[in-house]
Amino acid sequence: MRSMIFDFDINFLNDAATLVDARLERLEGEANASSDPDAFGIFDEMEYITGFGFVACQTYATAVVSRGIFKGKKHDALALGPKHRTGRSFIQLINAAANHWKHSPEWSFDTPSTQAKQTIEVISSLGIDINRSYPVGNILHKLLAPHPARITNLIPFLTQWRDILSQ
Numbered sequence: 001m002r003s004m005i006f007d008f009d010i011n012f013l014n015d016a017a018t019l020v021d022a023r024l025e026r027l028e029g030e031a032n033a034s035s036d037p038d039a040f041g042i043f044d045e046m047e048y049i050t051g052f053g054f055v056a057c058q059t060y061a062t063a064v065v066s067r068g069i070f071k072g073k074k075h076d077a078l079a080l081g082p083k084h085r086t087g088r089s090f091i092q093l094i095n096a097a098a099n100h101w102k103h104s105p106e107w108s109f110d111t112p113s114t115q116a117k118q119t120i121e122v123i124s125s126l127g128i129d130i131n132r133s134y135p136v137g138n139i140l141h142k143l144l145a146p147h148p149a150r151i152t153n154l155i156p157f158l159t160q161w162r163d164i165l166s167q
Helices: 008-033 042-066 090-106 114-124 135-144 151-165
Strands: none
Touching: 008 042, 008 151, 042 090, 042 135, 042 151, 090 114, 090 135, 090 151, 135 151
């Protein structure tokens, strides 16, 4: 029988995702009305706020693992849960997107660290080239296609993952 757990952190994630998605919707409206949304920095803003959304998801995942409901290591937990059509778990892809957004400015591409290489490998499995424009926004689109690219649409995958960890 599956244990029922109180998930205090999901409320915070829902609030953060709602804020991010509202901002994304507003920025999409501005992009559609703009003659050159790239030149006016609208796509840059969308990339930034999308990264913030991925970090909110990653923070939730870390809280879930830290509760001790899963007896293995975080790395092992990231392999579990619902799978994307690439064969990787959604949580692994979400975690890589957050790590890219947080850490890529400090990466040396001449001699990338082990974490950088692993993150790039996971993101590349989606067909995303991190050297092209707006990789984080493209990750969100690839994760959720054909559904709307919204952070709230990631939450069901996170809660399914949480439920698997609690079994």
